[in-house]
Amino acid sequence: MDIPFTVKLRDDTTLYNAKVGIWLFLGSEVMLFGALFSSYILLRVGAPPGTWPRGLLNVPIGAFNTIVLIVSSVTVVMSWASLKLGNLGKFRFYQAITLLCALSFLTIKSFEYRDKFTHYEVWKTDGARMTGHVEGGPYFWSTQTLKDKKLDHIVFHPDPHHYTEPVKPHAGAAAEHEGHAAITIPVAEIARLSAFVPAHSTYFAIYFTLTALHGLHVFGGALVIGYLWGPGAKLWKTDPERFTNRIEISGLFWHFVDLVWIFLFPVLYLL
Template sequence: MDIPYTVDTRPDTGLYNAKAGIWLFLASEVMLFGALFSAYILLRVGAPEGLWPLGWLNVPLGTINTLVLITSSITTVMAWAALKVNQFDRFKLFHGITLLCALIFVGIKSFEYYDKFTHYEVTLKDGRIADGHLKEATDTHVTISGRFVEEREELYDLHKHKAHGHETITIAREDIEKLSNYGPRHNTYMAIYFTLTGLHALHVIGGAIVIGYLWGPGSRLWRKDPERFTNRIEISGLFWHFVDLVWIFLFPILYLL
């Protein structure tokens, strides 16, 4: 059975079916991310003065990931343009680069997540706060590479209170009142950071799987039905550009501002 309107446009919509479908899907995606952006705004505006984290994320890594996604966006659209002019080899090259960019993005994001999950804030029973990366944890003590701060506020705005030099700090378990890493439970900023970037990363992974399939086994369709294959690349490309578009907003609001 032939699926109708995979290549030809429907007379009523003026589009082939997959294109109408992807735009309806992207419209729902805008509302999904919109709701989370709304949550971000409410959390940020509702945070007590001086207690919204600034400078907690690695700006060079975030910038590199932004450049990686921008690069993947142009290679995606150029892969589609190459198919439009029957240049399958160029398509393979450009889409291969897109796939590579997706893997680099996920790799960098994973490194950033690992960094947060091994970063700890330790509140001591005497009121002091130690902050740094975990080196060792035993039944009797915890060792971190970091620093002591007098007030918790010093940990929030790292643009104002830069950490100068790290020392190895060993703390006995019995002296610890609270120990928590910078995971989603740490505070509302980390919760919304992991929710937004985690959902975005799932989109990157999902997109990469589709792009990988179309670059590899799925590309056999080119020989049988080139127009239909070109349309598939356009659809996956629209999704990929949307993923880039979301990151364009995530990067400044989470990393820079």
């Protein structure tokens, strides 16, 4: 039995069914990300002045990832246009670029995550706070790790500025790599140690929630596009119009993923 209205338009909606379906799904996605964005706004506005971390993310890398997603959005729409023109070869070419962009985005994001998992903040018992790197670049250390390893001190490479201090305008992540003179901090003087993980602060909790959820969308979208680029493209031979519609639907989802990042980038990296 054939699935109705995969190509033929319905009289009531004047659309094929999948198109109504994807827009309803995107509507629910707007609410999902909207809820998280509004949570972010509440947390951001509610933070006491000067306590919200700024300049801890790498703006050039974030901007580069934005451009990667924009390029992928263009190649998605160009691949759909190629199918409309009956050119499967060009479709495959453009979607290959899309998949490369998706892979690049996720790879860059994973490097960003890795950088955060090895970047630390130390709260000292005298009230002083500093961010930087622990000698050896360990992952996910915490105050408990110091106890478990029975360490009596750590060698710490502090950043030039702490994010709560007034710094020269927008020194950003680049400044983190200036002058890493190592200091030794006795464990007895450490009140808290945390990597830049969700447990570090509200900022990193919402940062990882939003970016990981977005990353999952990129991954899911890439899986669908990859399937339609490879084995799924067999449909082109038997039902080209239906295949073109599938590409349009996957493209709409991909554009939404790009659209979310367009807001995530300034909100998380710049504000």
